Structures are given as C-alpha cells and as structure tokens.
Amino acid sequence: MIKVLLVSLVISSIVVLAILGWAMLHETSVYESFYTLSLSVATRKAAVSIVGDKVCYLYMYDVFYQSLPLQVPPSDLYVYNTSVNNLLVNVHIFASQLGPSSSNISVRIFEITKPFSLDVQRIISAETSRLNYSFYFPLISRDAYLEIRSQLEQKAIEKINCSQIGLNAPPAFLQCKAQSLPRLGNVHVVEMCIARDTVIKPFSSPINATRIDRLIDMVVNSTKYGVSESVLKEISAVLDIIVDVSATISEKIILQPKTRHLLRVSAFLVVFLGGLYLHYRLRPDEYKEVKRFIKKLSRLVYMPRIGRRDRGKQV
Structure with a gap:
C-alpha cells in the first residue's frame, strides 16, 4: 500500500513538474x-x-x-x-x-x-x-x-x-x-x-x-x-x-509559474523519491516484480544492439 502511494506521488510530481516547465516556456x-x-x-x-x-x-x-x-x-x-x-x-x-x-x-x-x-x-x-x-x-x-x-x-x-x-x-x-x-x-x-x-x-x-x-x-x-x-x-x-x-x-x-514553484515541486519529488528508495531498502521483496520488469525492459533495449555488434564482427 505504501509502495503504491509513493509511486503515485513520484509520478504525480513528475507530471506537475513537466506541466509547470512547459508553462514557463509557453503561454498556457x-x-x-x-x-x-x-x-x-x-x-x-x-x-x-x-x-x-x-x-x-x-x-x-x-x-x-x-x-x-x-x-x-x-x-x-x-x-x-x-x-x-x-x-x-x-x-x-x-x-x-x-x-x-x-x-x-x-x-x-x-x-x-x-x-x-x-x-x-x-x-x-x-x-x-x-x-x-x-x-x-x-x-x-x-x-x-x-x-x-x-x-x-x-x-x-x-x-x-x-x-x-x-x-x-x-x-x-x-x-x-x-x-x-x-x-x-x-x-x-x-x-x-x-x-x-x-x-x-x-x-x-x-x-x-x-x-x-x-x-x-x-x-x-x-x-x-x-x-x-x-x-x-x-x-x-x-x-x-x-x-x-x-x-x-x-x-x-x-498559468504562469515562477522559479520558486518549480523548486517547490522539485523538492517534493526529491522527498518522494527518497521515501521510495528507503522503502525499497526496507522491503526489497515488494519490488521483485519491478526488478523483473526492469530486466525485461533492459533485454529489449540491449539485445538488438548486441546482435548488430556481433554481425559487425562477423563481417
């Protein structure tokens, strides 16, 4: 339950930070x-x-x-x-x-x-x-x-x-x-x-x-x-x-955010990321599925590169 809450807070902070950053560059x-x-x-x-x-x-x-x-x-x-x-x-x-x-x-x-x-x-x-x-x-x-x-x-x-x-x-x-x-x-x-x-x-x-x-x-x-x-x-x-x-x-x-608003959201993001990391260190078993997903994702990213590298050596 705590993991879901922390992940939700991290994602929400990233989304809010992205919106505020866009609004600083473009009139919204x-x-x-x-x-x-x-x-x-x-x-x-x-x-x-x-x-x-x-x-x-x-x-x-x-x-x-x-x-x-x-x-x-x-x-x-x-x-x-x-x-x-x-x-x-x-x-x-x-x-x-x-x-x-x-x-x-x-x-x-x-x-x-x-x-x-x-x-x-x-x-x-x-x-x-x-x-x-x-x-x-x-x-x-x-x-x-x-x-x-x-x-x-x-x-x-x-x-x-x-x-x-x-x-x-x-x-x-x-x-x-x-x-x-x-x-x-x-x-x-x-x-x-x-x-x-x-x-x-x-x-x-x-x-x-x-x-x-x-x-x-x-x-x-x-x-x-x-x-x-x-x-x-x-x-x-x-x-x-x-x-x-x-x-x-x-x-x-x-919507016209100022630098202090970005700093405020960034501070919340750092706090939520810190809480998520601390929870991961205390309860690593709850993150097995996340680890498995990250491994699969890394295989999908790196395997094509390895294949291209091997074909280059053969040539």
Missing part, C-alpha cells in the same frame, strides 16, 4: 472568454463645427465600466489578463427617417486625461457662451474646432481610428481598433464627421428632407429666416445625433 491559458461592455451612456454632442465639406461633432464622456469583473486568480501560479479587442460605436438620430450611414461618416476616438478634458471644455464654453442659439445647438467656429483637434492630436494618450462595418443604412455602426484597455478615470473624446450634404428627414415636421448643413444654417440664422421656436426645437432634436460606445473585452487566466 486555462480560461478565456469574450464579452461586450458599455463604456458610456448614450452621449449627446458637446460641440459641432462645419469644417470644409464635413459637419463634425465632438462628444465627451468619462470612461467607466458598468460590470467589469475584477476576478482574482486562484493562486499566485496564475495571472489574470484583460485586454480590449476593439471599440464599437453606434450613431443614432432618433428623430429622423434619414440620417448618416456608415458610408458617409468617419469617427475617431481620443483618450485623454481628465485635467486636459477640462481645458477642451473651457474652449467650447468660451465659444458657445456668446451665441444666442447655443441652447439649441452648440456650434463653434472652424478655428476653435481646429484648435481643439490640434491639441487632441498632440496630447491624446491614444488615438483610435474607426472603420465602417455592416450595411450602408442608419444607424451607422463602426468598429475601432484599440491598442489597450481604456483606463478608468480617463476621458474619451469622440470626433464624428458627416458629409455636409447628408440629407436628414424628420419623422413628423413641416420640414422636408434637408441637407444637414442647411438645417444648421436654419438654426444659426433662425431670426433671418423667421423660424418659429417650435420648429427650432424640432430641428435641434433632429440634429441631436447620439453616440454610444462599447468595448469587446477578452479576459484570460494564464
């Missing part, structure tokens, strides 16, 4: 899953500007995770690794029949620090505070917009480009390739640019299907065109394009 994942997490609630525009042949919207939100699991590895043998595969951006116009599709829209995401985001907000506030229509539409000048964009290009922790996926029909749905998991507490600035000739049609309104730049002009020059407050509110609702961003997360638990 014992658990892996993928899921989607929301990074923001539905976010409304912070600023809008007409830049060349585009109408560009800026959105800002604090990065947060609704349910990011903070799993603890079962022991120090393992490492918990979380990474982001990509970010998904949904663009919606809830008050419109027609709107931007993936084919005429471009999106970039800038990850910035919280203090820098306050500087961006100050530039936007300084622009919109002097406009009487800012309550309906936060339009900023082209120069202010380009200044913000330049600072984002210089100071962003990460710049994430997005590409269209799916059908060319609203709502627009874009995929963005991120290099790292967005850090909790940082701020995302989403830059979304739409072709200025994109046609938008409100669901129920005296307004016909109209280009987006024309609708903006009606808000900015509402007094000139004699646009009533009710129509102004409706145009504002149509232009209120909403963005929400989610992340596709990959999580792994990786």
Whole structure:
C-alpha cells in the first residue's frame, strides 16, 4: 500500500513538474472568454463645427465600466489578463427617417486625461457662451474646432481610428481598433464627421428632407429666416445625433509559474523519491516484480544492439 502511494506521488510530481516547465516556456491559458461592455451612456454632442465639406461633432464622456469583473486568480501560479479587442460605436438620430450611414461618416476616438478634458471644455464654453442659439445647438467656429483637434492630436494618450462595418443604412455602426484597455478615470473624446450634404428627414415636421448643413444654417440664422421656436426645437432634436460606445473585452487566466514553484515541486519529488528508495531498502521483496520488469525492459533495449555488434564482427 505504501509502495503504491509513493509511486503515485513520484509520478504525480513528475507530471506537475513537466506541466509547470512547459508553462514557463509557453503561454498556457486555462480560461478565456469574450464579452461586450458599455463604456458610456448614450452621449449627446458637446460641440459641432462645419469644417470644409464635413459637419463634425465632438462628444465627451468619462470612461467607466458598468460590470467589469475584477476576478482574482486562484493562486499566485496564475495571472489574470484583460485586454480590449476593439471599440464599437453606434450613431443614432432618433428623430429622423434619414440620417448618416456608415458610408458617409468617419469617427475617431481620443483618450485623454481628465485635467486636459477640462481645458477642451473651457474652449467650447468660451465659444458657445456668446451665441444666442447655443441652447439649441452648440456650434463653434472652424478655428476653435481646429484648435481643439490640434491639441487632441498632440496630447491624446491614444488615438483610435474607426472603420465602417455592416450595411450602408442608419444607424451607422463602426468598429475601432484599440491598442489597450481604456483606463478608468480617463476621458474619451469622440470626433464624428458627416458629409455636409447628408440629407436628414424628420419623422413628423413641416420640414422636408434637408441637407444637414442647411438645417444648421436654419438654426444659426433662425431670426433671418423667421423660424418659429417650435420648429427650432424640432430641428435641434433632429440634429441631436447620439453616440454610444462599447468595448469587446477578452479576459484570460494564464498559468504562469515562477522559479520558486518549480523548486517547490522539485523538492517534493526529491522527498518522494527518497521515501521510495528507503522503502525499497526496507522491503526489497515488494519490488521483485519491478526488478523483473526492469530486466525485461533492459533485454529489449540491449539485445538488438548486441546482435548488430556481433554481425559487425562477423563481417
């Protein structure tokens, strides 16, 4: 009984040592899953500007995770690794029949620090505070917009480009390739640019299907065109394009043994081998079958060699 136990312990130690040695040389994942997490609630525009042949919207939100699991590895043998595969951006116009599709829209995401985001907000506030229509539409000048964009290009922790996926029909749905998991507490600035000739049609309104730049002009020059407050509110609702961003997360638990783990298992192996040898010296009769097996095995190994050697001498 003791012999069987000692042999089992020796074999188990050898197997564990082999697994740990393999895991030190090759990444070995014992658990892996993928899921989607929301990074923001539905976010409304912070600023809008007409830049060349585009109408560009800026959105800002604090990065947060609704349910990011903070799993603890079962022991120090393992490492918990979380990474982001990509970010998904949904663009919606809830008050419109027609709107931007993936084919005429471009999106970039800038990850910035919280203090820098306050500087961006100050530039936007300084622009919109002097406009009487800012309550309906936060339009900023082209120069202010380009200044913000330049600072984002210089100071962003990460710049994430997005590409269209799916059908060319609203709502627009874009995929963005991120290099790292967005850090909790940082701020995302989403830059979304739409072709200025994109046609938008409100669901129920005296307004016909109209280009987006024309609708903006009606808000900015509402007094000139004699646009009533009710129509102004409706145009504002149509232009209120909403963005929400989610992340596709990959999580792994990786077996990553350290040298101390190998030494620990090696020590157990030496102890079990020592116990097995001691038991063999005390009870040699229990190992007769083992001796017989070893002799047969040695014959099988050495006999072919002896035969080849004899044939060589004869030649």
